[in-house]
Amino acid sequence: MKPIMLHGHERSITQIKYNLEGDLIFTCAKDSQPNVWYSINGERLGSYRGHNGAVWCIDVSWDTTQVLTGSADNTCRLWDCETGKELAVLETLTAVRSCGFSYSGRTLMYSTDKTMGHPCEIHIYDVRDSTQVSNQSPAMVIPSESSKITAAIWGPYEEYIITGHENGEICHFDVKTCEKLISVKEHNKPINDIQASKDMSMVISASKDFTAKLFETATLRHMKTYKTDRPVNSAAISPVMDHVVLGGGQEAMDVTTTSTRIGKFDAKFFHLVFEEEFGRVKGHFGPINSVAFHPDGKSYSSGGEDGYVRVHTFDPEYFDFRFEY
Template identity: 45%
Template sequence: MRPILLQGHERPLTQIRFNKEGDLLFSCSKDHTINVWFSDNGERLGTYDGHNGTIWTVDVDSKSEILISGSADNTMRLWEVRTGKCLYTWEFPTAVKRVAWSEDDKQLVCITEQRMGYQGAVRIFTINRENPTQQSEEPDAMFHPIASKATVCAFASPSLIVTGHESGKVALYDWQTGEEVAVNERAHSMVVTDLQLSPDRTYFITSSKDKVARVHDSRTLDVLKTFATETPLNSAALSSQKPYVLIGGGQEAMSVTTTSLRQGKFETRFWHLVFEEEIGRVKGHFGPINTLAVLPSGKGFASGGEDGFVRMHHYDESYFRAKPYGDLEVDL
């Protein structure tokens, strides 16, 4: 499985996302630019220029028409995917750390950082798709998560937002009222670094600096599966078609200069979703893996690292034939 190396960023990657069809890959990094690539051959299609700070987060709607991004320049921007034109800009008091679309593409949620006397906030906007350059400056709803600041978020359902927090807790909020509907205070013991939903949004996976990734039920927040490693984790993704979980991380970036590749554990690790056992590793990055994304078709995945590279992997035929647990078939 030879990866395609995508060289278009000068600084560490922060997030990568595939569109719903899986033919486009969007990547953002600390170098102030968003790139879009063809996933099948790694050709760069274009860039989205306009932010003046680290771009922490990016998400694309299900029709691949509108892109949303959040940055350390305290803005959230709406982009036209096809032309790269910035359609609208929201300004906030602090950096935007996470953005996500709702399932029907009508709304988006964003998290702004707790800093300089401002509380961390979760805001929900309804997007005017008929005239994208005319958006409401004020959110439909805004609430401040209780006790610990939120670091990641997603729409668990049309009315519920699931959040991961700095304290390690995972919570479910009714965004219209701001009420905390459910909470798991001990989901993790350290900051939650990533949260990715299953295709049907009935469960989700989180990764954390406590070296553990966990799968949770979207309604009850019960922990369904646990994957424990020996390095801090920055990202976790659920494979489609196969019952696998992908996790990535590695020793902290500041310690990398004193660490060999083998000790640093800069690998994408595959675990079996049901049996919670590791079944393989993919090497390649020269620093911690910051973000992972799986092709919707289940035929490959991409990883973005501290080294500034995106590695696009397409699975060999042997991956689909492999049966690590005999003829046991798992219905996803």
């Protein structure tokens, strides 16, 4: 399983996203330039230039016409996917930590950091309403009183937003009433990443408490726990197999003092149901910050602290592998 190495970032990768068809990979990093690549051969298509700080999050609409990026330069920017033209700059008071398009692509949301006396908030815009975007008057602002939001995604049917918090909470925020509908606290350390399954029936959370946990999307009922021996920075659910992949590694500041062998920088594969680890993929020279499965399930990508994105295509044996039970 020889990977394709994508090197277009000077600093550590923060997030990887595939578009709906899976022919493009969108990456952002702690440098100020998000990139887009062909997933089949790793050729870089182009960059989105305009940010002045680390870009924490990236998302692409379902029809691959628009790209959304959130950055530490206190802006969330909307881009034309094809031309790289900047369509809108949504200015905020603090850094933008997570962002996303709803399933229809009609609305977008982003969450801001709780710093310098400013609260943590979710801002929601209607993309079709140009006056909303140009005047920077969001359709809705949802405050998060409890703890800073570190990860957020849209729920199915665009009725609520699923958020992961610094204190380990996972919540549903209603988009119409701005109320917190459900809150569960299965993790005891900050949540680094939340990703949904292909049919949106399950979500997986990755946390600094060395675990990833599987939840039912609608009720946030905790179903499975995948235990590791390191902080988990990202976790993804395979769209075709009962598998999950976890990426992580020890804290970036401790990396220089350890070899790659001890640092545990490999991607780990677990069985979705049995919670058993059955495979590891080595390669990164630092913690893995983001993992994502290709929509067809035949490959996956991982982005690390070393600034590289590695695209791994699975060997045929991977699809023949079955757990005996």
